Amino acid sequence: xxxxxxxxxLLLVDDETAITVNLAPFLERSGFAVRVADDGIQALELASxxxxxxIILDVLMPRMxxxxxxxxxxxxxxxxxxxxxxxxxxxxxxxxxxEEGADDYINKPFDPLELVARIRSVLRRARPGQPPLAAxxxxxxGRLILDRRAHRVVLDDQELSLTPKAVSLxxxxxxxxxxxxxxxRLLESVWGWDYPVGTRTVDTRIAELxxxxxxxxxxxxxxxxxxxxxxxxxxxxxxxx
Amino acid sequence: xxxxxxxxxxxxxxxxGLLLAAAFRLGWLPNEVVYLRADLGTLAxxxxxxxxxxxxxxxLWWSRKESNQQAFHNRIQLEAxxxxxxxxxxxxxxxxxxxxxxxxxxxxxNGTALAPDQHxxxxxxxxxxxxxxxxxxxxxxxxxxxxxxxxRSPVDIGNLLQEVVTETENRPEAAGRxxxxxxxxxxWPLPAVPGDRDxxxxxxxxxxxxxxxxxxxxxxxxxxxxxxNPSVVVEVxxxxxxxxxxxxxxxxxxxxxxxxxxxxxxxxxxxALVKAIAERHRGQxxxxxxxxxxxxxxxxxxxx
Numbered sequence: 001x002x003x004x005x006x007x008x009x010l011l012l013v014d015d016e017t018a019i020t021v022n023l024a025p026f027l028e029r030s031g032f033a034v035r036v037a038d039d040g041i042q043a044l045e046l047a048s049x050x051x052x053x054x055i056i057l058d059v060l061m062p063r064m065x066x067x068x069x070x071x072x073x074x075x076x077x078x079x080x081x082x083x084x085x086x087x088x089x090x091x092x093x094x095x096x097x098x099e100e101g102a103d104d105y106i107n108k109p110f111d112p113l114e115l116v117a118r119i120r121s122v123l124r125r126a127r128p129g130q131p132p133l134a135a136x137x138x139x140x141x142g143r144l145i146l147d148r149r150a151h152r153v154v155l156d157d158q159e160l161s162l163t164p165k166a167v168s169l170x171x172x173x174x175x176x177x178x179x180x181x182x183x184x185r186l187l188e189s190v191w192g193w194d195y196p197v198g199t200r201t202v203d204t205r206i207a208e209l210x211x212x213x214x215x216x217x218x219x220x221x222x223x224x225x226x227x228x229x230x231x232x233x234x235x236x237x238x239x240x241x
Numbered sequence: 242x243x244x245x246x247x248x249x250x251x252x253x254x255x256x257x258g259l260l261l262a263a264a265f266r267l268g269w270l271p272n273e274v275v276y277l278r279a280d281l282g283t284l285a286x287x288x289x290x291x292x293x294x295x296x297x298x299x300x301l302w303w304s305r306k307e308s309n310q311q312a313f314h315n316r317i318q319l320e321a322x323x324x325x326x327x328x329x330x331x332x333x334x335x336x337x338x339x340x341x342x343x344x345x346x347x348x349x350x351n352g353t354a355l356a357p358d359q360h361x362x363x364x365x366x367x368x369x370x371x372x373x374x375x376x377x378x379x380x381x382x383x384x385x386x387x388x389x390x391x392x393r394s395p396v397d398i399g400n401l402l403q404e405v406v407t408e409t410e411n412r413p414e415a416a417g418r419x420x421x422x423x424x425x426x427x428x429w430p431l432p433a434v435p436g437d438r439d440x441x442x443x444x445x446x447x448x449x450x451x452x453x454x455x456x457x458x459x460x461x462x463x464x465x466x467x468x469x470n471p472s473v474v475v476e477v478x479x480x481x482x483x484x485x486x487x488x489x490x491x492x493x494x495x496x497x498x499x500x501x502x503x504x505x506x507x508x509x510x511x512x513a514l515v516k517a518i519a520e521r522h523r524g525q526x527x528x529x530x531x532x533x534x535x536x537x538x539x540x541x542x543x544x545x
Binding site: 016018019022023025026029108109110111112113163164165191200201 | 337338339340341342343344345346348349352371374377392394404408439442
């Protein structure tokens with residue numbers, strides 16, 4: 001094993017051993033120290049003993065499901081980053097995952113390499129012991145304020161008139177600052193599905209956001225285009241609890 | 242049972258007759274013997290009226306029965322469609338974990354030392370697993386579509402079709418096809434359709450994509466739209482290979498792939514998705530096709 005002492009520690013929670021038995025070694029080879037829990041109760045026990053840097057949590061499990069585990073953790077002030085493995089492909093499920101304090105989610109069946117990429121980016125933006133950006137009610141970025149509860153965007157004390165999709169898109173970008181987000185991922189997360197054609201749809205909404213924010217695509221303050229790749233929110237984002 | 246509602250019409254005079262008969266026979270009313278005389282003309286008129294009444298009742302009853310049967314048939318079809326969707330949802334759900342296990346296993350195997358030929362097998366397995374995952378994703382989209390909240394802002398169909406055409410023309414598969422868009426300008430442009438622009442885009446794109454798949458260089462693809470109050474009608478027509486008659490009833494069904502579709506890439510969900518999106522917009526879809534001459538898909542979307 002190439003696991004070093006300073007490898008990030010992962011707790012992988014899934015009741016399907018057919019998955020964990022293969023995913024755990026794969027994650028170890030990707031440079032993480034991995035422990036496996038088979039259900040929610042075991043997950044809570046291991047979380048307090050093993051002190052993982054990140055928990056990968058399946059939603060549908062017997063005894064105690066992933067959402068309950070997440071609620072327990074957050075309820076006790078444990079802000080260990082969590083990536084949910086969602087099962088139900090419904091938009092409501094996704095929104096709920098983030099609202100309950102997950103840092104990210106990924107739909108089964110996923111590409112294991114994509115999971116590794118997500119783990120790395122969540123670990124990079126994690127601020128130890130603090131709520132994730134994804135769980136905050138308000139996000140500030142200089143003159144720009146996003147009130148997530150009211151779904152309102154304010155720039156220089158002026159409320160912007162944006163389509164609901166544009167607000168959700170901005171929300172996703174602001175909760176993933178400094179991270180390159182592919183169009184496909186934006187479609188999946190914001191639109192709720194990744195339709196190969198719709199990538200233009202993303203560009204249209206980004207253009208709407210830029211117009212409203214007065215952001216120049218060639219010299220952006222907020223949203224940067226990475227040609228052929230996707231978008232990145234480049235301004236600093238702070239949390240107002 | 243709706244015909245019963247009409248049954249009182251003959252029952253009423255029948256009851257009245259029986260009641261009167263009883264009243265006369267039992268002596269409650271003076272039961273005198275009377276002789277009726279009538280000329281043939283009057284009798285013929287009366288008989289005609291009676292027959293007309295009888296046939297009218299019969300016709301009413303039949304038409305009721307027929308529309309009832311139609312409603313019943315529709316309900317059966319709707320139930321079958323719901324059942325099918327429910328089945329697809331369960332299938333999607335049950336396939337997720339095994340597929341995930343396979344993907345994890347393959348990724349795990351990929352990190353171990355493998356002989357070149359073994360590696361080749363692994364790559365093949367991975368490709369097929371991804372394909373299976375995509376199919377599953379498409380199934381999920383389809384069932385998701387039935388329940389997802391729908392945007393209902395006015396959509397400029399002309400503008401949307403222009404976007405679809407531009408996007409289609411720029412694809413490498415479009416090489417050699419003549420793609421045109423015909424939109425009404427006079428006396429007024431197309432009215433807006435309330436709906437979800439992104440979903441409508443997917444719908445028209447799927448149709449244009451199908452037209453590309455079943456045409457060859459030199460063929461024509463035409464998108465046209467017109468107003469037919471209170472609807473906007475959009476047609477996507479091509480001079481491609483057409484659909485065989487026996488495939489026509491199934492083209493809108495999930496996972497159906499026609500005889501001519503074998504050998505072309507696709508999941509068999511494109512048209513099912515088109516239909517689902519149209520129906521969520523209270524619209525209708527029709528297809529006409531002639532083998533060897535081409536296909537035209539007609540979409541009718543209400544503007545109110």
